[in-house]
Amino acid sequence: MNALASMLSQAFLAPAFLGFLGLLPVIVILYLLKLRRTPVVISSTYLWIKSLQDLTANAPFQRLRKNLLMFLQLLAVLLLAIALGRPFVRASGSGGASYCVIVDRSASMQTLEEGVSRIELARRKALDMVDAMTRDDKMMVVAFAETAEVLCELTSDQVRLRAALRSIEAADTRTNLRDVMMIARSLAPDNPDIASVAAGLQLVLFSDGRLADLDEVGVGTASLSFQQIGKSANNAGIVGFSVRAPAEGGDPQTFVLVHNEHSEALSSTLTLSFNDNALAVEEVIVAPGADQEVLFSHPPLGEGLLKVELDHADDLAVDNRAWLALQPSAQVRVLVVSPTDSTSGYYLKRALSLEPRAQVSAIAPESYAPTDDYDLTVFDGFAPPGLPTGAAVFFNALPPVPGLASSGVIEQPPVVSWDANHFVMRFLNPDSLGVTSALRLTLPEGSRTLVSSTGDVPLIADVSQGGRQVLVVAFDIAGSNWPLKLSFPLFLQNLISWTPRGAATGDSFIPTGKPVPLFASGNLTEATVISPDGSRETVALDPARPSYFGATQAAGIYTVEMGDERQDYAVNLLDRNESSISPAESINLGRGEVAAERGPVRQTRELWRWLALAALAVLSLEWWIYSRRAWI
Amino acid sequence: MSVAATEGRLLEPEFMHRLERLSILAKRVKLGTSKGERRSRRKGSSTDFADYRDYVQGDDLRHVDWNLYARLEGLYLKLFEEREDLTLHLIIDASRSMGFGTPNKIDFARRMAATLGYIALSGHERVCVEAFNGTAVKRITPCRGKASARKLFAFLESIEAEGGTELETACRGYLGRNPSKGVSVIISDFFDESGFEGCIRRLNQAGSDVYALHVLAPEELAPSMSGDLRLIDSETEAFTEISVSRALLQRYGSNRDAFCDSVRRFCTARGIGHMNVSSDASIEQLTLHLLRRGGMVR
Numbered sequence: 037m038n039a040l041a042s043m044l045s046q047a048f049l050a051p052a053f054l055g056f057l058g059l060l061p062v063i064v065i066l067y068l069l070k071l072r073r074t075p076v077v078i079s080s081t082y083l084w085i086k087s088l089q090d091l092t093a094n095a096p097f098q099r100l101r102k103n104l105l106m107f108l109q110l111l112a113v114l115l116l117a118i119a120l121g122r123p124f125v126r127a128s129g130s131g132g133a134s135y136c137v138i139v140d141r142s143a144s145m146q147t148l149e150e151g152v153s154r155i156e157l158a159r160r161k162a163l164d165m166v167d168a169m170t171r172d173d174k175m176m177v178v179a180f181a182e183t184a185e186v187l188c189e190l191t192s193d194q195v196r197l198r199a200a201l202r203s204i205e206a207a208d209t210r211t212n213l214r215d216v217m218m219i220a221r222s223l224a225p226d227n228p229d230i231a232s233v234a235a236g237l238q239l240v241l242f243s244d245g246r247l248a249d250l251d252e253v254g255v256g257t258a259s260l261s262f263q264q265i266g267k268s269a270n271n272a273g274i275v276g277f278s279v280r281a282p283a284e285g286g287d288p289q290t291f292v293l294v295h296n297e298h299s300e301a302l303s304s305t306l307t308l309s310f311n312d313n314a315l316a317v318e319e320v321i322v323a324p325g326a327d328q329e330v331l332f333s334h335p336p337l338g339e340g341l342l343k344v345e346l347d348h349a350d351d352l353a354v355d356n357r358a359w360l361a362l363q364p365s366a367q368v369r370v371l372v373v374s375p376t377d378s379t380s381g382y383y384l385k386r387a388l389s390l391e392p393r394a395q396v397s398a399i400a401p402e403s404y405a406p407t408d409d410y411d412l413t414v415f416d417g418f419a420p421p422g423l424p425t426g427a428a429v430f431f432n433a434l435p436p437v438p439g440l441a442s443s444g445v446i447e448q449p450p451v452v453s454w455d456a457n458h459f460v461m462r463f464l465n466p467d468s469l470g471v472t473s474a475l476r477l478t479l480p481e482g483s484r485t486l487v488s489s490t491g492d493v494p495l496i497a498d499v500s501q502g503g504r505q506v507l508v509v510a511f512d513i514a515g516s517n518w519p520l521k522l523s524f525p526l527f528l529q530n531l532i533s534w535t536p537r538g539a540a541t542g543d544s545f546i547p548t549g550k551p552v553p554l555f556a557s558g559n560l561t562e563a564t565v566i567s568p569d570g571s572r573e574t575v576a577l578d579p580a581r582p583s584y585f586g587a588t589q590a591a592g593i594y595t596v597e598m599g600d601e602r603q604d605y606a607v608n609l610l611d612r613n614e615s616s617i618s619p620a621e622s623i624n625l626g627r628g629e630v631a632a633e634r635g636p637v638r639q640t641r642e643l644w645r646w647l648a649l650a651a652l653a654v655l656s657l658e659w660w661i662y663s664r665r666a667w668i
Numbered sequence: 669m670s671v672a673a674t675e676g677r678l679l680e681p682e683f684m685h686r687l688e689r690l691s692i693l694a695k696r697v698k699l700g701t702s703k704g705e706r707r708s709r710r711k712g713s714s715t716d717f718a719d720y721r722d723y724v725q726g727d728d729l730r731h732v733d734w735n736l737y738a739r740l741e742g743l744y745l746k747l748f749e750e751r752e753d754l755t756l757h758l759i760i761d762a763s764r765s766m767g768f769g770t771p772n773k774i775d776f777a778r779r780m781a782a783t784l785g786y787i788a789l790s791g792h793e794r795v796c797v798e799a800f801n802g803t804a805v806k807r808i809t810p811c812r813g814k815a816s817a818r819k820l821f822a823f824l825e826s827i828e829a830e831g832g833t834e835l836e837t838a839c840r841g842y843l844g845r846n847p848s849k850g851v852s853v854i855i856s857d858f859f860d861e862s863g864f865e866g867c868i869r870r871l872n873q874a875g876s877d878v879y880a881l882h883v884l885a886p887e888e889l890a891p892s893m894s895g896d897l898r899l900i901d902s903e904t905e906a907f908t909e910i911s912v913s914r915a916l917l918q919r920y921g922s923n924r925d926a927f928c929d930s931v932r933r934f935c936t937a938r939g940i941g942h943m944n945v946s947s948d949a950s951i952e953q954l955t956l957h958l959l960r961r962g963g964m965v966r
Binding site for chain 2: 073074076077079080081083084090
């Protein structure tokens with residue numbers, strides 16, 4: 037059944053309407069029941085019978101001819117039902133349609149295919165499509181990598197379309213197809229299927245198919261054409277890079293994960309350097325399609341830039357290098373507002389004090405006064421009338437967030453699901469969390485439930501509002517087994533990292549495309565960011581909250597100059613999906629497989645107009661025959 | 669009350685007056701049933717000399733030609749022609765199929781029979797009339813003389829179209845009841861599934877001058893029906909489903925012509941007078957022109 041549906045969806049835009057084919061047997065049945073003839077008494081049927089016999093004898097295929105009207109009606113219904121199903125063919129060249137050309141400009145599109153990058157190949161194919169446009173065709177251009185961008189709205193102006201396509205350059209980032217589909221959805225807001233069937237928009241995706249978030253995209257497969265770009269699989273890249281804290285009495289270790297996409301084993305060297313001084317060189321051998329960990333042991337390094345480089349000439353260069361900005365851990369100032377004798381407060385303070393980055397202070401609720409001195413405020417069973425400046429977490433209390441309300445208490449709510457994609461839920465498994473009672477929360481618009489119980493009742497939720505990071509935990513941790521679980525200290529650790537200062541400290545890197553947080557120090561009002569290509573950009577600073585620098589499309593070192601201070605930030609791709617450059621043969625968008633297409637773009641051409649015209653012609657013929665009574 | 673006035677429904681008085689000047693023609697000299705005004709094959713007592721024959725014992729001596737005896741010394745009898753009447757047989761098909769048409773065929777048959785019957789009665793001929801449908805027969809006793817016209821007309825008016833058609837059976841029965849030779853006129857549409865030939869052949873073999881009036885309604889000659897129809901045979905109630913089409917109408921037309929032609933050819937081949945008429949034809953025109961031209965009346 038699914039196979040049939042999948043097959044139909046390859047040929048019809050609205051296969052559900054093929055249900056009208058059920059009318060065919062109805063017509064046959066009606067004919068079998070015979071049409072109602074008017075009885076006429078005549079003197080004798082002697083001559084009529086003879087005439088009928090003669091006509092039958094003289095006419096070949098008389099049986100067929102007798103039912104000619106029925107066959108014509110069946111044909112008309114067949115044509116109409118098929119037309120309603122909106123069949124289409126894929127053909128070269130255009131024909132009065134609207135196209136949304138989506139160009140993948142993620143890192144993998146930098147792959148060189150016989151000296152030409154994939155992005156250039158995609159551009160050429162898209163330009164060919166523009167050249168093939170007729171006057172009635174319209175096209176829009178969307179490029180996407182970490183974010184999606186409409187480069188040219190729906191137009192038939194080929195000059196603008198060409199200019200838009202020529203402006204696309206590959207970034208060093210991963211993909212985020214969901215944003216593209218959000219754009220497509222906005223073009224057909226009434227249509228639940230972002231395939232924009234109602235808008236008649238045909239999506240043409242130029243990509244190598246290395247798309248990370250396909251399962252989050254619900255697109256009808258019929259109106260999507262996946263143009264596969266590239267063939268090469270010759271790539272090996274660094275997909276993991278981190279420094280591990282030294283074990284007791286040992287040296288710190290640098291961990292590098294190398295992925296080999298090529299069909300042949302990789303034998304190369306990894307060079308680790310610190311502030312451009314080579315630290316170590318390790319030989320690395322990676323089986324085809326496999327990953328290989330490499331560990332470098334070295335003495336503590338202090339502050340500086342750690343760089344790892346894979347000495348391998350392949351088709352994708354961006355993943356052959358990675359950096360880490362090593363810097364002393366900045367202290368995240370944490371305030372725990374908790375009654376002095378509170379058990380939960382004890383757990384919180386204890387767990388937070390284990391985190392070396394946290395500088396924990398505690399205060400009783402009655403002594404609490406709003407202050408800007410803390411990066412994270414943890415409220416335990418108490419909520420002030422206003423939110424603090426930094427991030428805030430409320431345990432068993434309702435933060436003063438508009439729209440957030442509590443309607444009673446739920447007893448022993450089981451954990452049903454959790455959002456592992458949220459930053460504070462990383463590495464957590466709250467499955468075994470047991471809670472005696474929790475507030476029944478009603479979340480405001482735009483909130484995100486992190487842990488939910490039966491009936492989507494949130495137990496932990498992100499209710500951040502207007503740039504203020506606010507989390508709410510709906511239960512008293514003293515009334516739960518959470519403090520005894522590993523997930524509790526991990527949660528607090530994530531909380532520390534979640535705060536902007538926590539995110540910016542430590543031996544870390546920022547994924548390409550993600551913003552670099554900038555914290556004002558002193559009375560500075562602006563900072564200068566020097567990108568890897570040497571370009572400088574000034575960013576205004578806000579003393580009250582972190583500012584962000586978002587133009588991190590290229591991997592490399594971003595230097596932030598703030599007065600006399602300089603700080604380096606490492607921006608890396610480090611994405612296995614992008615390093616796996618072999619093009620996908622099909623992409624699965626949740627509603628069916630879309631096979632890759634090569635060669636000239638074969639655009640979807642709907643056939644319903646022709647079928648409807650044919651049905652009209654058949655109906656006219658049927659009526660003409662009926663009125664002329666040319667046949668029996 | 670005059671006959672004409674009484675029977676105005678069938679024949680107009682003026683037309684009847686004109687009919688009185690006509691007479692039925694017989695191609696062959698027939699034996700009559702009683703004295704009349706037509707030559708008979710019998711030798712009789714008219715004033716017209718016919719022949720001589722030898723005297724045989726028992727002959728009436730009054731008929732001996734004595735002048736011839738004087739010359740030839742032999743006894744010869746002088747024979748004179750006999751004058752007898754003519755019997756007009758009117759055989760009317762009163763099956764249900766005759767009740768169709770505008771005007772309907774049975775009405776035409778009544779008026780045609782009245783016309784011919786009146787001509788015959790006016791000429792002091794003997795008129796035998798029978799209407800049949802299926803195996804049922806309706807008849808009156810043979811009549812003669814104008815005075816019988818009322819009786820004839822009353823009978824004709826009482827004929828209703830009902831029942832089926834069995835032409836041959838009807839004719840066989842008729843000939844059994846009315847063996848006298850004369851002029852036989854059969855008025856029918858000849859729609860008989862068992863065929864019309866047997867009936868005409870029997871009438872012809874009976875020795876009469878036979879005339880076949882093949883009457884069809886205008887609707888049968890040129891059907892004006894359309895659509896998807898279930899045609900129900902009035903006599904057998906069998907039905908045929910048709911969707912009227914041009915092809916079917918053309919085929920019907922050619923079949924109708926072939927049918928009429930087959931009746932005509934069958935009759936002509938046997939020296940039988942035949943006339944194919946539509947039930948809306950004018951009886952006056954038919955009688956005063958066509959029948960006269962066809963040698964049926966004079």
